[in-house]
Amino acid sequence: MTDLDLTAPHTGSESRPQRIGVLGGTFDPVHIGHLRGALEVVEALALDELRLMPNARPPHRGTPQVSAQDRLAMVECAVAGLPPLVVDARELQRDKPSWTIDTLESLRAEMPAETQVFLLLGWDAFCGLPTWHRWEELLQHCHILVLQRPDADSEPPDALRNLLAARSVSDPLALKGPSGQIAFVWQTPLAVSATQIRQLLASGKSVRFLVPDAVLAYIDAHGLYRASN
Ligand SMILES: Nc1ncnc2c1ncn2[C@@H]1O[C@H](COP(=O)(O)OP(=O)(O)OP(=O)(O)O)[C@@H](O)[C@H]1O
Numbered sequence: 001m002t003d004l005d006l007t008a009p010h011t012g013s014e015s016r017p018q019r020i021g022v023l024g025g026t027f028d029p030v031h032i033g034h035l036r037g038a039l040e041v042v043e044a045l046a047l048d049e050l051r052l053m054p055n056a057r058p059p060h061r062g063t064p065q066v067s068a069q070d071r072l073a074m075v076e077c078a079v080a081g082l083p084p085l086v087v088d089a090r091e092l093q094r095d096k097p098s099w100t101i102d103t104l105e106s107l108r109a110e111m112p113a114e115t116q117v118f119l120l121l122g123w124d125a126f127c128g129l130p131t132w133h134r135w136e137e138l139l140q141h142c143h144i145l146v147l148q149r150p151d152a153d154s155e156p157p158d159a160l161r162n163l164l165a166a167r168s169v170s171d172p173l174a175l176k177g178p179s180g181q182i183a184f185v186w187q188t189p190l191a192v193s194a195t196q197i198r199q200l201l202a203s204g205k206s207v208r209f210l211v212p213d214a215v216l217a218y219i220d221a222h223g224l225y226r227a228s229n
Pocket residue numbers: 024025026027028032033034037120121122123124125126147148149150190191192193194195196
């Protein structure tokens with residue numbers, strides 16, 4: 001009898017398909033709401049990997065306050081040494097708006113068809129889904145996991161009510177197959193936003209404990225978000 005290697009990564013040749021999470025964002029800057037939510041989803045759904053994906057040109061908002069390179073560097077600082085959280089910088093290589101459908105198509109082209117892909121969206125982002133580029137095709141490529149946001153108050157638009165009625169399952173662990181369903185996931189409610197963090201920094205206040213220490217050190221070292229920027 002051979003010993004089992006519990007540290008061995010899944011290779012794809014095992015019976016269970018890989019389970020990959022994707023959390024896209026502007027990350028201007030990344031904060032504990034993103035990171036704690038990501039970690040809790042990894043553990044609750046036994047994901048093999050969760051990719052944090054900073055966008056280059058956010059499709060539905062103004063230009064970020066700091067450069068894509070700084071936003072990427074902060075995400076890298078935040079997840080350094082914390083597998084299975086990893087950074088995927090593919091959106092920074094595309095010189096057009098960072099449409100999620102393009103990202104999912106490029107991801108899918110690299111994976112076996114049976115890989116389960118879970119797109120994480122905060123409730124506010126989920127409510128905006130019907131305005132996204134080719135939004136009705138998204139579920140062909142992924143499942144959607146909706147993260148609660150305690151500071152969000154928007155009601156889902158009618159188009160989403162219909163989609164939820166057709167595609168949602170109550171237990172995220174019951175999501176079957178590579179794509180096509182929606183589930184809500186419980187997470188520790190953290191009413192923190194990048195907007196709040198930018199405002200605190202611009203007014204000379206501390207953001208300690210709202211971002212990881214390594215991100216705070218990066219912000220300080222590069223003088224980001226302070227009133228003079
Ligand atoms: N505190 C939070 N709890 C749950 N989800 C969150 C939280 N903050 C952000 N998210 C989700 O993470 C994704 C990326 O968010 P984003 O980078 O835009 O951060 P943000 O805090 O919403 O930024 P901003 O305040 O600049 O709009 C979105 O799907 C968003 O809904």
